[in-house]
Amino acid sequence: MLADATLAVMWTGLTCYALFGGADFGAGLWDLLAGNARRGAPQRHLIEHTIGPVWEANHVWLIFVVVLLWGGFSPVFAAVLSTLYLPLTLAALGIIARGAAFAFRKASSGTALRRLFGACFAVSSVVTPFFLGTVAGAVASGRVPPGLAAGDTVTSWINPTSALGGVLAVLACAHLAAVYLCADSVREGDDALADAFRRRALVSGAACGVVALAGAAVLHADAPRLFDGLTHRALPLVLLSAAGGVAGLVLVGRRRYVPARLAAALAVAAVLWSWGAAQYPLMLVPGTTVQETASQSSVLAACLASLGVGAVLLIPSLWWLYHLFQGHDGRSRTESGPAS
Amino acid sequence: MPTRTGPFCVADAVCTAASAATPGDLSAARAQMGFSLAWHIVVACLGVGLPLLTLLTEWRGLRTGDRACRLLARRWARAMGVLFAVGAVSGTILSFELGLLWPGLMGRYGQVIGLPFALEGIAFFIEAIFLGIYLYAWDRLPPRAHLWTGVPVVVAGVASAFFVVCANAWMNQPTGFTEHEGRITAVDPWAAMLNPASPPQTVHMILAALMVASFLTASVYAVAMLRGRRDPYHRTGFLLPFALGAAVTPLQLAVGDWAARFVAANQPVKLAAMEGVYRTGSHVPLTLGGVGGRDGLRYGIEIPSGLSLLIGDSPGTVVQGLDRVPRSRWPAVTGVHWAFDLMVGAGFFLLLMGAWLLLSWWRARRSAGRDLLTLRGTRVFLLLGALTGPAAVVALECGWCVTELGRQPWVVQGLMTVHQAVNPAPGVMAGLWLVLVVYAAMTAATVYVLRRMVTERPVPIAPQERDIEEYPVV
Numbered sequence: 001m002l003a004d005a006t007l008a009v010m011w012t013g014l015t016c017y018a019l020f021g022g023a024d025f026g027a028g029l030w031d032l033l034a035g036n037a038r039r040g041a042p043q044r045h046l047i048e049h050t051i052g053p054v055w056e057a058n059h060v061w062l063i064f065v066v067v068l069l070w071g072g073f074s075p076v077f078a079a080v081l082s083t084l085y086l087p088l089t090l091a092a093l094g095i096i097a098r099g100a101a102f103a104f105r106k107a108s109s110g111t112a113l114r115r116l117f118g119a120c121f122a123v124s125s126v127v128t129p130f131f132l133g134t135v136a137g138a139v140a141s142g143r144v145p146p147g148l149a150a151g152d153t154v155t156s157w158i159n160p161t162s163a164l165g166g167v168l169a170v171l172a173c174a175h176l177a178a179v180y181l182c183a184d185s186v187r188e189g190d191d192a193l194a195d196a197f198r199r200r201a202l203v204s205g206a207a208c209g210v211v212a213l214a215g216a217a218v219l220h221a222d223a224p225r226l227f228d229g230l231t232h233r234a235l236p237l238v239l240l241s242a243a244g245g246v247a248g249l250v251l252v253g254r255r256r257y258v259p260a261r262l263a264a265a266l267a268v269a270a271v272l273w274s275w276g277a278a279q280y281p282l283m284l285v286p287g288t289t290v291q292e293t294a295s296q297s298s299v300l301a302a303c304l305a306s307l308g309v310g311a312v313l314l315i316p317s318l319w320w321l322y323h324l325f326q327g328h329d330g331r332s333r334t335e336s337g338p339a340s
Numbered sequence: 341m342p343t344r345t346g347p348f349c350v351a352d353a354v355c356t357a358a359s360a361a362t363p364g365d366l367s368a369a370r371a372q373m374g375f376s377l378a379w380h381i382v383v384a385c386l387g388v389g390l391p392l393l394t395l396l397t398e399w400r401g402l403r404t405g406d407r408a409c410r411l412l413a414r415r416w417a418r419a420m421g422v423l424f425a426v427g428a429v430s431g432t433i434l435s436f437e438l439g440l441l442w443p444g445l446m447g448r449y450g451q452v453i454g455l456p457f458a459l460e461g462i463a464f465f466i467e468a469i470f471l472g473i474y475l476y477a478w479d480r481l482p483p484r485a486h487l488w489t490g491v492p493v494v495v496a497g498v499a500s501a502f503f504v505v506c507a508n509a510w511m512n513q514p515t516g517f518t519e520h521e522g523r524i525t526a527v528d529p530w531a532a533m534l535n536p537a538s539p540p541q542t543v544h545m546i547l548a549a550l551m552v553a554s555f556l557t558a559s560v561y562a563v564a565m566l567r568g569r570r571d572p573y574h575r576t577g578f579l580l581p582f583a584l585g586a587a588v589t590p591l592q593l594a595v596g597d598w599a600a601r602f603v604a605a606n607q608p609v610k611l612a613a614m615e616g617v618y619r620t621g622s623h624v625p626l627t628l629g630g631v632g633g634r635d636g637l638r639y640g641i642e643i644p645s646g647l648s649l650l651i652g653d654s655p656g657t658v659v660q661g662l663d664r665v666p667r668s669r670w671p672a673v674t675g676v677h678w679a680f681d682l683m684v685g686a687g688f689f690l691l692l693m694g695a696w697l698l699l700s701w702w703r704a705r706r707s708a709g710r711d712l713l714t715l716r717g718t719r720v721f722l723l724l725g726a727l728t729g730p731a732a733v734v735a736l737e738c739g740w741c742v743t744e745l746g747r748q749p750w751v752v753q754g755l756m757t758v759h760q761a762v763n764p765a766p767g768v769m770a771g772l773w774l775v776l777v778v779y780a781a782m783t784a785a786t787v788y789v790l791r792r793m794v795t796e797r798p799v800p801i802a803p804q805e806r807d808i809e810e811y812p813v814v
Contacts, residue, residue, distance in 0.1 A: 071450060077443075092437075104785050296451060303455055
């Protein structure tokens with residue numbers, strides 16, 4: 001019971017990381033594709049301005065997931081991190097490069113320097129979700145056995161399901177970011193920019209759909225247990241994800257950007273929960289369950305109680321943060337940010 | 341690759357697998373962890389101390405209308421933004437590395453130290469949220485409300501440091517659980533978190549963070565003043581952090597003494613390495629410097645019965661030596677001993693600098709309100725003042741080396757060695773090189789960006805800083 005509750009809280013944290021942190025990564029991808037310094041300036045300005053105040057808070061969701069995994073399911077943490085040593089080291093370096101370069105770009109002037117840091121920020125924004133996606137694929141396809149580095153250090157994450165996970169993660173981040181940035185552009189009063197992100201949202205959303213459909217074939221061949229779970233127990237969530245994705249595209253098409261955000265977020269969240277539903281009660285496919293890897297109930301209870309108390313502080317604070325920077329305050333964007 | 345496992349296999353696999361790592365990989369893992377921690381610890385200290393300095397300055401600026409204070413607060417907030425970002429990401433890497441490099445530790449004991457990390461996660465979340473608000477909403481909130489949004493940043497920063505160091509203290513004093521045949525059977529997470537080593541270690545660390553942030557900031561302005569910039573902006577930028585650091589230093593020496601006595605009572609081998617004590621006995625001298633030989637420290641300066649006096653206030657106090665454990669379980673004596681002596685030496689240097697400040701203040705008062713930075717000897721004072729930042733960092737790194745190297749070969753004192761904890765996967769050495777390259781680039785970029793912030797003439801003042809009239813900064 002406590003173990004399931006902890007797992008649910010952890011999965012909620014993972015969902016939040018995908019929806020908020022993922023969008024920040026996606027914004028980095030659009031930064032990469034924005035074109036030369038002059039042409040890409042409006043997009044880059046909006047991206048920097050939008051994710052500047054919130055990316056660090058969004059990033060904390062990852063730490064939240066990591067510490068809950070090791071506090072709640074220590075053997076799983078040890079197995080996953082030791083076997084998937086390579087992609088996780090690369091993801092970690094990507095996380096460093098992304099965060100540091102973003103802060104450096106914000107604090108520096110001069111085109112050459114900003115271009116260097118910007119490139120670093122943008123490339124690592126693509127690389128990081130890719131490697132995290134390969135990790136998800138490795139766990140979902142049952143390539144991480146329990147024990148220390150018991151799995152193959154290479155084939156555990158270089159395989160069809162991991163590739164699917166990586167590509168889908170990058171595309172989903174890009175789609176979320178584009179949809180979110182549509183509404184941000186409108187709020188800043190820049191309709192041309194909104195149209196640019198609208199096109200990007202439509203293209204990336206369609207790409208997500210195509211890859212997801214092709215992915216069904218990949219999973220059928222490479223991860224039959226996961227495929228079975230997704231087509232049976234988790235089927236309602238899979239359908240919900242598809243419906244959310246389609247609804248999001250329709251809403252973006254009709255320039256209804258605020259509800260489109262919700263639909264796109266629902267589509268991505270439902271993917272994660274359908275994976276969870278398909279795999280439950282296994283933590284590591286094929287034979288390691290939630291119950292047998294869960295920490296002592298005293299630990300789980302203490303962690304959950306602390307998080308409950310923490311939530312009382314965190315939720316209003318987070319609400320205030322987003323309210324301050326997402327609200328309609330009519331100010332010009334040059335006035336915010338300590339280093340603009 | 342095992343394909344079918346039962347409940348016992350999970351625990352067994354975790355408990356028995358760790359032995360395949362080569363000595364080279366173990367060294368690489370230790371080097372990588374040590375390097376990334378040594379890097380993070382400086383930035384983390386700035387993350388704890390700089391918000392406090394910035395808030396104090398902003399508060400003074402609001403109360404007195406002093407332009408130098410208001411502008412300093414803005415400048416420090418900018419630096420804080422950069423430092424917090426690199427601190428956040430380099431801290432994240434550490435949480436990864438605990439699993440990537442030390443899965444044996446985390447697989448068995450992860451749950452025991454799960455609680456302080458969960459609490460640290462909450463504290464860090466609050467810090468990140470309010471830092472975003474503090475930095476970016478400066479002009480959207482009334483000044484007093486803005487000042488208050490910085491308070492959670494300071495409180496949460498101190499709380500994060502507390503929780504993380506609690507987990508480290510647990511590695512020195514593992515309590516709060518029972519272990520039966522390699523399996524953890526009952527955990528009291530609160531007892532594990534609030535283990536006996538937590539009080540001295542956490543207080544020592546938090547004060548160290550304040551000292552590092554204060555003296556490093558003061559150093560920057562000491563250098564500027566030595567270059568002739570003796571205006572109120574640089575004067576405040578030097579004196580305010582320096583005074584805070586000087587006020588904390590005497591407390592830190594007392595806390596350090598407490599921590600050392602605690603180590604003497606609870607980790608005698610670590611203390612023996614710190615002080616280079618080979619043979620258990622009374623009337624043990626205090627040895628400064630020296631090189632560890634087979635039978636004792638050589639070439640050191642000895643103060644007769646000094647250590648016995650320091651530990652037990654009497655020359656007859658028995659101090660345990662390294663002879664209590666087999667040589668294979670000795671930490672690297674010379675390294676630990678030198679790190680300890682350097683830390684204490686740097687601490688006394690900082691104490692003397694604080695005393696000099698106090699004396700200058702008193703002399704300036706006696707000569708009818710003269711500026712204390714116009715007294716005779718100010719140039720030497722500033723020269724040495726410029727060294728206080730590096731000295732504080734040296735003390736910080738050395739102190740951390742003492743606590744970590746002094747515990748070797750244990751990762752969890754008396755229960756698990758680093759060899760049992762390390763990831764047996766091949767290729768750890770390659771990871772080390774990759775990490776070194778990325779950190780070298782990040783170090784260069786951080787220093788470059790911060791230097792430009794200091795040296796670049798911030799004119800015209802950024803649009804959001806219109807409330808401060810243009811001030812001749814350079």
